[in-house]
Amino acid sequence: WASAMRRSGVGFVVAGSGAAVVGLVLVLAAWRRRKLSQSAAATTRSADPRGSGGNEPSRGDKPPKSHKEAPVLDFDPALGVDGRPISQGPDFPLEEIARVQAPFPHRAGTPRQGTLAPHARSRLHFHTYIPPETLRDLDGFSHVWVVFRFHINIDRSKKRQREIKAGARRGFSAKVVPPRAGGKRVGVFSTRAPHRPNPIGLSLCEIESVNLRARRIDVLGLDLVDGTPVYDIKPYIPWDSVPRHALRVPSWVSCDDELPSVTWSAGAEEAVRDLVQQGHLAPLYSKRNPQAVEEVIKAIAEVVAQDPRALHDGRGEPTDGEYTMTFSKLRVGFEIRADGTAEVLTAVLDPGDLLAPPGSYQQGLALRRAEEAKAAEEGRRLRWKYELLEGMTQERVLERLTA
Amino acid sequence: WASAMRRSGVGFVVAGSGAAVVGLVLVLAAWRRRKLSQSAAATTRSADPRGSGGNEPSRGDKPPKSHKEAPVLDFDPALGVDGRPISQGPDFPLEEIARVQAPFPHRAGTPRQGTLAPHARSRLHFHTYIPPETLRDLDGFSHVWVVFRFHINIDRSKKRQREIKAGARRGFSAKVVPPRAGGKRVGVFSTRAPHRPNPIGLSLCEIESVNLRARRIDVLGLDLVDGTPVYDIKPYIPWDSVPRHALRVPSWVSCDDELPSVTWSAGAEEAVRDLVQQGHLAPLYSKRNPQAVEEVIKAIAEVVAQDPRALHDGRGEPTDGEYTMTFSKLRVGFEIRADGTAEVLTAVLDPGDLLAPPGSYQQGLALRRAEEAKAAEEGRRLRWKYELLEGMTQERVLERLTA
Structure with missing residues (x-):
């Protein structure tokens, strides 16, 4: 730990x-x-x-x-x-x-x-x-x-x-x-x-x-x-x-305290395969890399096996419904059962949520992904400046949203 | 290495x-x-x-x-x-x-x-x-x-x-x-x-x-x-x-490339025993610690076994006579023989050498030990500021010596 x-x-x-x-x-x-x-x-x-x-x-x-x-x-x-x-x-x-x-x-x-x-x-x-x-x-x-x-x-x-x-x-x-x-x-x-x-x-x-x-x-x-x-x-x-x-x-x-097993629903595995093959997880997981799908599936299972939930979200307890984590551009839904096993239920492209509470993780991600998309569209090289979002106050986030 | x-x-x-x-x-x-x-x-x-x-x-x-x-x-x-x-x-x-x-x-x-x-x-x-x-x-x-x-x-x-x-x-x-x-x-x-x-x-x-x-x-x-x-x-x-x-x-x-064996001359071992028991290596090796002599002897042998000489002093080659290193307040003389074994020959209280070339290690040590002795005499608490000596230019050392 x-x-x-x-x-x-x-x-x-x-x-x-x-x-x-x-x-x-x-x-x-x-x-x-x-x-x-x-x-x-x-x-x-x-x-x-x-x-x-x-x-x-x-x-x-x-x-x-x-x-x-x-x-x-x-x-x-x-x-x-x-x-x-x-x-x-x-x-x-x-x-x-x-x-x-x-x-x-x-x-x-x-x-x-x-x-x-x-x-x-x-x-x-x-x-x-x-x-x-x-x-x-x-x-x-x-x-x-x-x-x-x-x-x-x-x-x-x-x-x-x-x-x-x-x-x-x-x-x-x-x-x-x-x-x-x-x-x-x-x-x-x-x-x-x-x-x-x-x-x-x-x-x-x-x-x-x-x-x-x-x-x-x-x-x-x-x-x-x-x-x-x-x-x-x-x-x-x-x-x-x-x-x-x-x-x-x-x-x-x-x-x-690693979970004894992490299984995948067929739908989640399929979704990961499609999204990786469409190149959404490049450059780290390139569509030209034949192992990429397998690697993403293993990596997500490895993270889920450690129960990535925050303490106040019930870490260590069975989930009451689906919890999510973000891996690269994927939003991954999983549940942790009373017997300690886990299952990955869903995997979707995660654009974040602009309507999430200001300053929240999902809203921050939405702002970031929107900037990434805009930069890609304009042919600008993608560059990083995450502190801006991570440390942003609620007022600053609102200011950006309304700018 | x-x-x-x-x-x-x-x-x-x-x-x-x-x-x-x-x-x-x-x-x-x-x-x-x-x-x-x-x-x-x-x-x-x-x-x-x-x-x-x-x-x-x-x-x-x-x-x-x-x-x-x-x-x-x-x-x-x-x-x-x-x-x-x-x-x-x-x-x-x-x-x-x-x-x-x-x-x-x-x-x-x-x-x-x-x-x-x-x-x-x-x-x-x-x-x-x-x-x-x-x-x-x-x-x-x-x-x-x-x-x-x-x-x-x-x-x-x-x-x-x-x-x-x-x-x-x-x-x-x-x-x-x-x-x-x-x-x-x-x-x-x-x-x-x-x-x-x-x-x-x-x-x-x-x-x-x-x-x-x-x-x-x-x-x-x-x-x-x-x-x-x-x-x-x-x-x-x-x-x-x-x-x-x-x-x-x-x-x-x-x-x-550790040397296969490090032996001690009877005189060197005796000298270490006396100086530790007189409290010269306190507080790290206190005279109240019954293991202190043994620890100092082992530690010095461990350092010598790694051939502590600088490259330009012939590291890796048999010594042409006695080389020295300093361990706490001890100046330790050793030789490294053609068969790769080493012997610790002497151990004396090392006050440094005020007459050594300005800026040299031995002169720096002399300045430092003199300050230590003066502080002890005046009942001042010993404190450290080594950068002063380690980074001292020749001029600054002379200035201190003549001050």
Whole structure:
């Protein structure tokens, strides 16, 4: 499950204590800042942001040290390397190197572990400023780590927005409730939850092929939402595998809750075949690929077997009627029965629903698909900017609809 | 070896093609910037860095779109989410959450893989703005990933400095020469080399204990330099292990070149025992820990077995006399014989060498140890600011020495 937390911010109940802690930190930071500015007034601060250091008032009543006397080893965990409180201002900026193209348009329905949906096909598109030669020899490896950003985990709660306005650059909670831990609240660092101090994620996938000229890597079993920004990739090496006898995880991590079987109704299978063969799932599942239909069917079954419903939609319980998930351009209806088996009932082309509640997933998808169709009609190259929809307020969505 | 590349920037020969590519990228970026500013003059750019988008001139001669018409899906890999070329300015800032305290004061002598030196003991000290509760439940896991910054890989070459001055925020090379690949040049993304577009590193270590109140995690087998800044930690989960039959790596990765045996001279072992029991290696190896002597002896043997010498010092060749490495406060002399076996010959308290060439490792260590001693004498709490020394120019070192 741990990786599931990675994108199912939906499933995450943010623990209340976080806010209080953030508040306390802000008060302490403000106090520290005042002390700092007092000391700055009394001494000369070097302009060199790295070289000065030690401008924090010392424990006793000694006057603050000037540049040349600054202790080389002065490091206070609460201060950055430049002596400013660490929660102020940016520290280490990363530049996007690539973006993910994936059949998962939204967090709901994205597999909670890539290895649990090995037939899901994705692409990493590298930016043009990355020389193709950087990818040379990568095809000698079977697996690669992807370092990405949790880019659509926007906490819309008013409390969090107030905190961020008040100076917290990013909100994070000390504890979170993992989707599959039965309500247990655990420390955020014992999870891979998206709401963490630095929203960096780590995913493993299998390399299928590397296309240097196109700056592209085709991969299998990546558990990331379409459009996810990527900051680094690292080959998987033998030392990354901890042998089973040496590995220990809490019971709430190792619990295997995969559904025992996923069957397909004849109609759903037929529909998938038609839509793939009409090219609707290209380029990831091309109609020229003879395995494409089979791959889509397997990938959807793999996702359904993990029960992709949100907690508040009854995850873990038998369905009361049909639930839906979206895979690429397909809206897939499924039910989960009391005996734990699942059946895929329907598969239709999913254009989204413009009449769905503003800000809802289906309306967001409708806006996105409409833009995609328009771009295709005008012969414009399709490009992505998903943050716009994912993080859009209700007002902004309405504005777009009426524009 | 791959992880070795992580810190042994020393061992890395930066491939020449990188510079040419960076140059080309700069020219293209400048051209794009001009086009952009032309388009900006002709239209209204939204001030909202996230919400506007699509301000890049379209492929044809159509005028750029205004805010409301901006295509939602507009994403050009060469442009950031705000429409500016991606190589300009900061993108995604990370905040340091913790620092590593380790027995490896320098890249040379830091194990190339943590798992190859499982007796090396380190600590992660979390900053005070991180609530202790974030670490709750982490002790249920045996292993943890550490996401860190390659903080001391400062390329001092004039060419790289010119490039950085000319606008490249960070230099990186398309190809690098891994330390153990026999001179083979490979794409930077097929390595874990430190000189990469975003200098993020990934290390695995074993959790020994978690101290919530002290915001501290004691770990074993971490392959990081003392003082390394940490940005995230993530528990190791069963899905992180790729089974051996599914894993494939190039031959230059899997080659096992560990030395068959490392023996100790009686004098060296005696010296280690005395110095540990006098408390010189505290707090990582405390004199109150009855295993400390044994652990230090094992850890040093593990590091020597990997031949910690730099390539230009003859790595892989029998030593011509005694070579040294530094482990915590020990200077360890060893030789590597023609039959591939090694012997640890001496171990002395290493104060560094103030008379060593300015900017050299031994002189840097001397400055640092002098500061440590002075702080201890004055009863000041020891704190760290290693960048100061690691990245120090010759002039700055002299300035400090004569201050």
